[in-house]
Amino acid sequence: MLTVEKIGGTSMSQFQDVMQNIIKGNRKGDELYNRIFVVSAYNNVTNWLLEHKKTGEPGIYNKFLNGEDYSIALDQFCQRLLLINDGFADYGLDLKEARDFIRFRVDQAKTLLYSLGKVLASGYVNRTDIHLAAREILASIGEAHSGWNSVNILNNNGINARFIDLCGFNDNEPLTIDERIHKEFKDIDFSKVLCIVTGYTKGTEGIMRAFDRGYSEVTFSKIAVEVKADEAVIHKEYHLSSADPKIVGVENSIPVGHTNYIIADQLADIGMEAIHPKAAKPLELAGIDIRIKNTFEPDHPGTIISRDYISPEPRVEIVSGSRKVIAIEVHDPMMVGEVGFDSKIMSYFIKYNVSYILKSTNANSITMVVWDNENSKSLINILKDVFYKVTAKPMAIVCVMGTNIALPGFLYRASQALYEKGINIESFAQSMMQVNMQFVIVREHYEDAVIALNEALCKKPNEN
Ligand SMILES: Nc1ncnc2c1ncn2[C@@H]1O[C@H](COP(=O)(O)OP(=O)(O)O)[C@@H](O)[C@H]1O
Ligand SMILES: N[C@@H](CC(=O)OP(=O)(O)O)C(=O)O
Structure with missing residues (x-):
């Protein structure tokens, strides 16, 4: 059995x-092998390099964008990486070799950024392309650091591990991400060596440009498809749980156990961090199951995401959502009975590259929920110019999902749970497939709504 396994930051x-x-674990001898590990940068490292994933606090990339001194910032960053290294000395990291590796890599990055800065100054090139190239170079440092260290620690612990560096720092081959992965893996005998692979892959399309943050899962899924893995495993700090443990508390969140790719799509659509939206689809198409495991509970089988699973008993599997959405309502008295009114609205969505998460309509208005970002704000401005009445409000969306909830009572229980907390449902949607009930609520109520729905629908009656 060959597995590809991703380890989060x-x-x-x-x-x-x-x-x-x-x-x-309990593995001995050859049991250690036939496993490929795709590693993320250590916690926060990509945040320092680019920007904080949650707060948006600028990192070194912003200094390059503004023409500020990124060189000193990179030196300070390198010192922080060396401090991280110190913490692994007791587990076998050779501090001198590790320091030489990362210093050299950071210096190489500096040289590349310096050259990009010069090209930019010439004024002949597209600024955005140069900025994005700088973003790629910076991002790759994080995974090179954690990947190299991991191989060094494993080798010093008697495990035959090989560093597969997909960052392509030392080659100028114009390979796509898929081509680079194919080239690197085609001649390896996985039964003899444990591969540790950088979650960052260099490719002509740019992994940051194409997939952005959380890209390690994209590398991971592409490798799993390339090597025809029997299973794709994601190791995380928490189980994939009935609700975000950071909101409801670990003690109140129940590991999901089993779900299917239809639910994984719903999670991806609302930006749930547990899996990158672009990572699951290739695995689904290749017929590879995903297993999400908790790093700190190794004996727990975790959650399996497979194609055909339907829960044997009716139950809600996950409550999830986002507090970073905007509800847009287009109202027009002339909409009633007018065939294709929606297509006019959609033409602006296409123009501004905005995907909606929910749509709900009545005779003369259409409500759509979109991400709260710059594209959406530009879209709203143009919709306000074009249509009779457009209202846009910052909102939260909370979704109640399950593979077997197409039965009377689930919607009743969900809306009752919200009602009991005094939470009004501003808009609502559910497709006929009945796997996802989507509630739009005001943002201040988001955490309370997740707690209430998890409590009412996910916990068994005898659980406290
Ligand atoms: N239902 C859920 N189950 C588990 N984690 C969740 C859930 N909903 C949201 N999360 C959040 O996802 C985060 C993990 O995502 P991520 O940043 O990708 O971590 P990692 O560093 O392990 O890859 C956790 O901090 C957790 O709060
Ligand atoms: N470190 C990168 C890539 C990644 O996937 O990280 P994580 O697995 O920790 O979300 C990022 O933050 O975008």
Whole structure:
């Protein structure tokens, strides 16, 4: 059995647990192999390089964009990486070799950025392309650092591990991401060597440009498809749970156990961090199951995402959502009975490259929920110019999902749970497939809504 396994940044920061729980476990001899590990940068490292994923606080990339001194910032960043290294000395990291590797890599990045700055100054090139190239170079440092360290630690612990560096720092081959992955993996005997692969892959399309943050899961899914893995495993700090453990508390969140790719799509659509939206689809198409495991509970089988699973008993599997959405309502008294009115609205969505998460209509108005970002704001401005009455409000969306909830009572229980917390449902949608009930609520109520729905629908009656 060949598995491809991704280790998230939070878990990587506790590599001693990764090595003990995930890589070694109870395995002996050859059982250690036939496993490919795709690693993320240690917790926060990509945030320092680019910008904070949650707060948007600018990182080194912003200095390059503004023509500020990124060189000193990179030196300070390198010092922070060396401090991270110090924490792994007790587990076998050779500090001198590790320091030489990362210093050299950061210096190479500096040289590349310096050259990009010069090209930019010439004034002959597209600024955006140069900026995006700088973003790629910076991002790749994080995974090169954690990947190299991991191989060094494993080798020093008697495990035959090989560093597969997909960052392409030392080659100028114009390969796409898929071509690079194919080239790197085609001649490896996985039964003899444990591969540690950078979650960053260099490719002509640009992994940041094409997939943006969380790109390690994209590398991971592409590798799993390339090597025809039997299973694709994601190791995270939490189980995939009935609701975000950070909101409801670990003690109140129940591991999902089993779900299907239809639910994975719903999660991806609302930007749930547990899996990158672009990572699941190739695995689904290749017929590869995903297993999401908790790094710190190695004996728990985790959650399986497979194609055909339907829960044997009717139950809500996950409550999830986002507080970073805007509800747009287009109202026009002339809409009633007018065939194709919606297509006029959609033509602006296409023009501004905005995808909607929910749509709900009545005789003369259409409500759509979109991400709260710059594209959506530009879209709203133009809709206000063109249509009779357009209202846009910052909102939250909370979704109640399950593979077997197409039965009377689930919607009743969900709306009752919201009612009991005094939460009004501003808009609502559910497709006939009945796998996802979407509630639009005011933002201040988001956490309370998740807690109430998890409590009412996911916990068993005898659980406290
Ligand atoms: N239903 C859920 N189950 C587990 N985690 C969730 C859920 N909903 C949201 N999360 C959040 O997802 C985050 C993990 O995502 P991510 O940033 O990708 O972590 P990692 O560093 O492990 O890859 C956790 O911090 C957790 O709060
Ligand atoms: N470190 C990168 C890539 C990644 O996927 O990280 P994580 O697995 O920790 O979300 C990022 O933050 O975007």
